[in-house]
Amino acid sequence: MALLQINDLIVLYGEIEALRGVSISVEEGQVVTLLGANGAGKSTTLRAISGLTKPAAGEILFDGQSIAGLGPEAIVRLGISHVPEGRRVFPGLSVKENIMLGASNRRIGKSELSREADAMFDLFPDIRAFSNALGWTLSGGQLQMVAVARGLMAKPRLLLLDEPSLGLAPVIVQAVFRIISEIRRNTTVLLVEQNARMGLSVADHGYVLETGRIVLGGKPDELWGNEAIRAAYLGGHAKVSA
Amino acid sequence: MACGKAINNRRPKILLPGISMDLALQLLFTGIGIGAVYALVALGFVLIFRATNVVNFAQGEFSMVAAYLMVVFAVDLGWPYWLSFLLALAGMALLGAIFNLGVYYPLRHRSFLPVIIATIGASILLSNSVLAIYGPQPQVLEGWFETPGIQLGPVYLDSQYLLIIAVTIVLVIFNYWFFEHTMLGKKLQATSQDKEMASLLGISVSTMIMITFIYSAVLGGLAGILVAPVLFVSIQMGSTIALKAFAATIIGGFGDVTGAIIGGLALGIIETFGAAYISVPYKDGFAFLVLVAFLVFRPQGIFGERVAEKA
Numbered sequence: 001m002a003l004l005q006i007n008d009l010i011v012l013y014g015e016i017e018a019l020r021g022v023s024i025s026v027e028e029g030q031v032v033t034l035l036g037a038n039g040a041g042k043s044t045t046l047r048a049i050s051g052l053t054k055p056a057a058g059e060i061l062f063d064g065q066s067i068a069g070l071g072p073e074a075i076v077r078l079g080i081s082h083v084p085e086g087r088r089v090f091p092g093l094s095v096k097e098n099i100m101l102g103a104s105n106r107r108i109g110k111s112e113l114s115r116e117a118d119a120m121f122d123l124f125p126d127i128r129a130f131s132n133a134l135g136w137t138l139s140g141g142q143l144q145m146v147a148v149a150r151g152l153m154a155k156p157r158l159l160l161l162d163e164p165s166l167g168l169a170p171v172i173v174q175a176v177f178r179i180i181s182e183i184r185r186n187t188t189v190l191l192v193e194q195n196a197r198m199g200l201s202v203a204d205h206g207y208v209l210e211t212g213r214i215v216l217g218g219k220p221d222e223l224w225g226n227e228a229i230r231a232a233y234l235g236g237h238a239k240v241s242a
Numbered sequence: 243m244a245c246g247k248a249i250n251n252r253r254p255k256i257l258l259p260g261i262s263m264d265l266a267l268q269l270l271f272t273g274i275g276i277g278a279v280y281a282l283v284a285l286g287f288v289l290i291f292r293a294t295n296v297v298n299f300a301q302g303e304f305s306m307v308a309a310y311l312m313v314v315f316a317v318d319l320g321w322p323y324w325l326s327f328l329l330a331l332a333g334m335a336l337l338g339a340i341f342n343l344g345v346y347y348p349l350r351h352r353s354f355l356p357v358i359i360a361t362i363g364a365s366i367l368l369s370n371s372v373l374a375i376y377g378p379q380p381q382v383l384e385g386w387f388e389t390p391g392i393q394l395g396p397v398y399l400d401s402q403y404l405l406i407i408a409v410t411i412v413l414v415i416f417n418y419w420f421f422e423h424t425m426l427g428k429k430l431q432a433t434s435q436d437k438e439m440a441s442l443l444g445i446s447v448s449t450m451i452m453i454t455f456i457y458s459a460v461l462g463g464l465a466g467i468l469v470a471p472v473l474f475v476s477i478q479m480g481s482t483i484a485l486k487a488f489a490a491t492i493i494g495g496f497g498d499v500t501g502a503i504i505g506g507l508a509l510g511i512i513e514t515f516g517a518a519y520i521s522v523p524y525k526d527g528f529a530f531l532v533l534v535a536f537l538v539f540r541p542q543g544i545f546g547e548r549v550a551e552k553a
Contacts, residue, residue, distance in 0.1 A: 071441070072444075073444050073445070076442060077444055081442075082442050088438075090432050091435060092431060092435055093428060093435070100425070100428070101425075101428060101432050101443055102443055104440075104443045104444040106444075110425055113425070150443070
């Protein structure tokens with residue numbers, strides 16, 4: 001049984017159908033990447049899973065249990081942690097405080113919390129020096145590290161990562177993806193990416209989302225092999241014309 | 243100020259022509275005392291504003307209702323002052339919770355405008371309910387202490403003002419400890435900075451907002467109870483205090499906790515000196531003159547908005 005199974009998910013924003021029957025499945029231990037252009041519904045899919053957006057119809061099963069319609073506070077307690085688009089690091093709190101708050105879904109004491117947050121810096125050595133800096137003072141790459149570290153503090157079984165490479169310099173993107181390949185040893189990841197090359201490089205399985213529908217799914221090399229898909233979504237077009 | 247006798251023996255220092263140092267010190271003490279009341283109410287404004295992005299126009303009525311609760315318990319029922327005090331604060335905690343559930347919670351997904359109008363409605367409801375019960379005559383509440391005050395050198399320290407200042411100092415320290423050194427304080431800050439993200443982390447946003455309303459109602463109530471023996475207990479006391487406190491938050495920098503406290507103290511001092519040296523009838527005018535000056539020349543206040551707009 002898949003860890004996350006979504007069947008015929010429909011999400012409406014007013015009159016607009018943002019998702020028009022999306023079905024995906026994520027097996028335990030996998031990294032699954034959701035690709036697609038802007039406005040295809042990638043973020044909406046993640047928001048529906050984490051409970052920020054209520055689906056109009058369809059099923060979301062986590063470990064066999066239906067979670068569609070539950071609030072975000074309940075869903076993160078079940079073990080799904082969502083690192084949303086734009087990092088959303090609390091600007092007026094320090095890096096360490098941000099990371100500590102990531103464990104708000106678990107009941108642990110403050111000293112234990114502090115220890116776990118310090119241990120998190122082993123995975124993210126680049127932000128260790130900024131432990132006491134306020135959120136708003138950090139660069140985009142540092143914010144992304146904090147956001148992912150905070151997401152991992154929930155000790156999730158499933159981590160939802162929304163566009164971790166967005167707006168970052170190539171060398172920082174590589175660092176972020178190195179961390180994702182570290183994370184996947186212990187945690188299942190559902191990754192949303194516009195950067196298809198990077199997104200598929202760490203994935204076991206990929207889906208392509210187009211205007212609210214899944215148009216293709218498969219192993220990364222199957223997706224690479226599809227000419228039309230390469231041209232439209234995977235940045236292959238420039239290569240062909242060159 | 244260390245040794246009263248020595249100061250008394252010297253000739254009064256002249257600060258400005260016609261203004262003695264002794265009188266200035268006396269005014270400073272009174273100004274800080276009344277400013278502390280504004281600071282407490284301003285703190286309530288700021289905490290609710292940060293948690294909900296809405297100005298609670300009933301914040302002043304919290305002070306008024308608490309003062310009347312003191313009148314009910316300590317005067318009408320004749321219960322001990324300390325018991326009445328605790329019961330009045332408990333009543334304010336309950337009022338804060340009811341206020342949240344009845345005024346804010348049903349409208350929480352709407353824009354700020356319906357919520358603001360609802361708080362104005364609640365303010366009218368509260369003051370008219372009290373009017374219906376007690377009528378328009380002001381009530382009198384005794385101060386906590388039997389001793390009216392102590393003479394310290396040239397300055398007469400009124401015991402009620404001393405109490406107000408002491409309670410405010412304790413609360414400011416508590417507030418700092420609570421928001422900077424407890425996880426609950428951090429969760430409240432996180433909620434005020436980004437509610438959606440806070441909920442994604444498993445922080446119960448509705449609980450955080452409930453705590454904020456209860457805490458703000460108790461702060462406002464405390465201000466009302468403390469200032470009641472200095473003023474009269476009247477229906478209008480809430481709106482007078484709230485207007486000054488609101489001016490204090492703008493002077494300090496809206497949304498800033500330190501700013502609210504500094505702004506409140508500054509306003510208390512300014513209006514006390516203004517009344518003494520320029521004109522008593524225009525006492526309330528000085529506060530608003532300063533407010534207008536700030537709105538024109540430094541609308542972000544002394545401390546500005548350090549956090550809210552930067553992310």
